Amino acid sequence: MSTYAIGDIQGCFNSLRQLLHNIDFSQQRDQLWLLGDLVNRGPNNLDTLRFAKSLGDAAVVVLGNHDLHLLAIAAGVKKANKKDTLDDILSAPDRDELLMWLRQQKLLHYSKKLRTVAVHAGIPPVWSLKTARHLAMEVEVALRSYNYEGFLKHMYGNTPATWRSNLKGDDRLRLITNYFTRMRFCDRNGKLELSTKTGPAQPPMGFAPWFSHPNPGMADARIVFGHWAALDGNTGTQGAIGLDTGCVWGNKLTALCLESGEHFSVGC
Numbered sequence: 001m002s003t004y005a006i007g008d009i010q011g012c013f014n015s016l017r018q019l020l021h022n023i024d025f026s027q028q029r030d031q032l033w034l035l036g037d038l039v040n041r042g043p044n045n046l047d048t049l050r051f052a053k054s055l056g057d058a059a060v061v062v063l064g065n066h067d068l069h070l071l072a073i074a075a076g077v078k079k080a081n082k083k084d085t086l087d088d089i090l091s092a093p094d095r096d097e098l099l100m101w102l103r104q105q106k107l108l109h110y111s112k113k114l115r116t117v118a119v120h121a122g123i124p125p126v127w128s129l130k131t132a133r134h135l136a137m138e139v140e141v142a143l144r145s146y147n148y149e150g151f152l153k154h155m156y157g158n159t160p161a162t163w164r165s166n167l168k169g170d171d172r173l174r175l176i177t178n179y180f181t182r183m184r185f186c187d188r189n190g191k192l193e194l195s196t197k198t199g200p201a202q203p204p205m206g207f208a209p210w211f212s213h214p215n216p217g218m219a220d221a222r223i224v225f226g227h228w229a230a231l232d233g234n235t236g237t238q239g240a241i242g243l244d245t246g247c248v249w250g251n252k253l254t255a256l257c258l259e260s261g262e263h264f265s266v267g268c
């Protein structure tokens with residue numbers, strides 16, 4: 001039995017199939033951790049989503065910003081933008097089942113046995129593992145609730161930028177969601193800078209990649225994440241492993257075997 005974490009698929013279903021073939025993935029034997037942004041920008045979003053759902057217990061999914069964006073468009077609280085390629089899902093006969101399933105997925109997954117945490121973008125240095133797990137659950141509850149459209153409607157925006165435990169309501173859920181699904185750069189107090197999308201070598205003044213700040217609260221758990229294609233997997237930090245290797249931008253799709261530490265990639 002092996003566990004493979006796979007970075008942003010973004011609708012590149014053929015690359016996913018090739019990668020799973022190469023690692024001899026078996027739904028009966030192995031488990032996949034999909035690190036979010038399963039869909040958008042790429043060509044086969046519907047096939048990707050149907051496949052992820054069909055894996056059942058053989059897949060763990062943590063949601064990314066593009067997955068949440070799909071839910072917001074489908075709920076009618078956000079308009080699609082020109083670069084979105086989500087129409088195959090939105091017009092599918094099984095869209096409601098797929099979106100209902102997507103809404104039940106997590107923002108954070110932790111395996112004690114593998115001493116590994118999975119999130120789409122990252123965990124700010126001011127949150128311990130225990131805090132991060134609790135806060136992820138707050139958003140997961142909102143997303144599964146009867147009033148999930150209200151959450152999605154107020155999810156967009158870059159403020160507040162700094163975590164305070166006494167934040168309430170929409171501001172609280174928006175900031176938690178931004179940390180888990182959009183963060184690249186922050187300062188050591190967890191203040192977010194969401195507009196810069198370059199590689200880690202050119203941080204905005206006063207900020208640094210989130211994983212470069214020490215976080216003693218993470219104990220000895222490693223973090224696997226996606227979201228940041230410009231990193232191309234290089235964090236320079238043992239405790240954080242980036243797995244978005246820019247498949248949808250013509251680079252590659254990568255799987256990490258969490259038991260052996262071995263990386264596998266296919267070109268796109």
Ligand SMILES: [Mn+2]
Binds near residue numbers: 037064181
């Ligand atoms: Mn992303």
